[in-house]
Amino acid sequence: MSSSRPRAGRTGAPRTDAPARDIPATGLAAPLNPRRIAALVGLAVLGALVGIAGTLVQPAWFPGGLLLALLASAGLFYGGRCLMGTQTGAIAPAAGWLISVILLLGGRPEGDYVFGDELGLALFMLGGMAIAVICATLSRMPQLGADSGRPGK
Template identity: 70%
Template sequence: MSSRQRQRASSRAPRTNAPPRSPAPTGLAAPPNPRRIAAYLGLAVLGAAVAIAGTLVQGALFPGGLLLALAASGGLFLGGRLLTRTQLGALAPAVGWFIAVVVLLSGRPEGDYVFGDEIGLTLFMLGGMAVAVMCATMSRLSNSATDTGRTGA
């Protein structure tokens, strides 16, 4: 091997005196993303709106309205989880939902509640919290809908 070929071979070799790169921080150590924060706040406001609507529907049409309100809450929690692909995506609307329900539970000084009866109140509160916990603690969803089945693509 000539000296010229050795120079070419050595110029293609990786630099060994370069400082090692530190990996980019992930999780809680990553810098905050303004778009993600705005999405979580929007989901929390939407959770409060669904709680107010669910409160009115379940109080007006007891058996069917309760199921409709719980289905809407579950759809919002699951949609937040799928949209953000994080557990916090399900918890953000759940926090907004819970705060709105607690505020509506406080009632008026006369003793009136927004909720119709005690059974509906209990089922709506416990059912909504159970649905929120189920959506937040689901296992990671697979990407089977977007998977093409090809390897290396």
Template identity: 70%
Template sequence: MSSRQRPRASSEAPRTNAPPRSPGPTGLAAPPNPARIPVYVALAVLGAVVGLAGTLVQAALFPGGLLLALAASAGLFHAGRVLTGTQLGALAPAVGWFIAVVLLLGGRPEGDYVFGQELGLALFMLGGMAVAVMCATMSRLPYPANGTGRTGR
């Protein structure tokens, strides 16, 4: 062994003289990022538009239209989650979607409403809410740490 050996790092000695910090709040407890607020508002408006379009499509073309409307909703909720990287990114379009669909449920004073049949209404409402919950509660998205685009290494 040479006389100029490096001392081994021990887990007992800190590497810096900085005092340990407690981790900050994360998730919905973290303070909102002001730069993301316009993104969340835009996602909520897009959710309302998709809810309106889905309502019209599922009532007009029942079996295929319902699947198309739910696929569009799922795509928007998942895109919001991926775009922002937060659960709120999936919840913002879901809130806009839900408000638009509930407002369309009110109907008109004449007694007609937008939804064509009760089965389509139930499947659209329950399916859309289930997709929103799935997108909001899915685990974190897998991003590679080294930036090569390859996972697992």
């Protein structure tokens, strides 16, 4: 049974003493920002350049070149993530990297590839994609100066 009396503290009118909260839209709901778009395009181009450089370095000095190429890729992906503060910061250079590596993987009509051997090819492709996924799925970056909300801190 419900009574027609309002509950204690509830008048049915909106609260007028509550502070206005302006919550900015994030992700796909955020308005387009030309600087952010330019930064993402720049990261994608930089990812393509790192992919091309890694493609050329990894077969030349096999174990060391492969590690150098993967470290450069990891640095770019993680740096993009930190710079932008979102997952798209890691995805944009990873997309540029992957496109350039796939295009170079196609080879020439004569049948030769830019990549040296099959082992280096597999390690470079799988390692680079694994690093891209790891950097894109990292937990949120900690905000400097943010209160943790724990009492007594």
